[in-house]
Amino acid sequence: MSDTVHAGRCNCGAVRVEVAGPFIGAGYCHCGVCRRRTGTAAAPSALAPADSVHIIAEDGALGAWTSASGSHKVFCARCGSAIASMRPAGHPRPAVAVRMGLLDGDPGVVPSFRQFTAFAAPWEAIPDDGLPRFPEAAPPSAWEPVDR
Ligand SMILES: [Zn+2]
Ligand SMILES: [Zn+2]
Secondary structure: OOOOOEEEEOOOOOEEEEEOOOOOEEEEEOOHHHHHHHOOOOEEEEEEEHHHEEEEEOOOOEEEEEOOOOOEEEEEOOOOOEEEEEOOOOOOOOEEEEEHHHEOOOOOOOOOOEEOHHHOOOOOOOOOOOOOEEOOOOOHHHHOOOOO
16 A cells, blocks of 8 residues: 555646555535636545645645635645645544646546535536536535446
8 A cells, every 4th residue: 555556746846746545536626715726617636545645845845725614725836736635634534635637647536526516607607417516515425436
């Protein structure tokens, strides 16, 4: 379990992510925080147990911001790439949501739901892809892997 299974990096290469195990699952988020941090209508993230995710950053390259929900959002302070979101300290299931766009290969999971659809951008219709939609946060069960 110590070998890297998934790897990714920011645009300038100052921040790398290594995941030493399978992802739990993945989903799209339409919330305002995700829209602003990405500049897009919805952002896909893949969830992994916190102890399997390693973020390696050059000195001073890792920026961080804590949202109103208490999640720690990290990004590359040099090139602006979104990296990951950590659940608040003390969460019963410590996990890291890795931004899927920075992964090099096949993460082995595909986004399987859409959350915070009540906050979706008014300028793009939510894709009619059959995925379950949750007006606010998806329940933990939504993150479980699905066959594809
Ligand atoms: Zn960078
Ligand atoms: Zn979000």
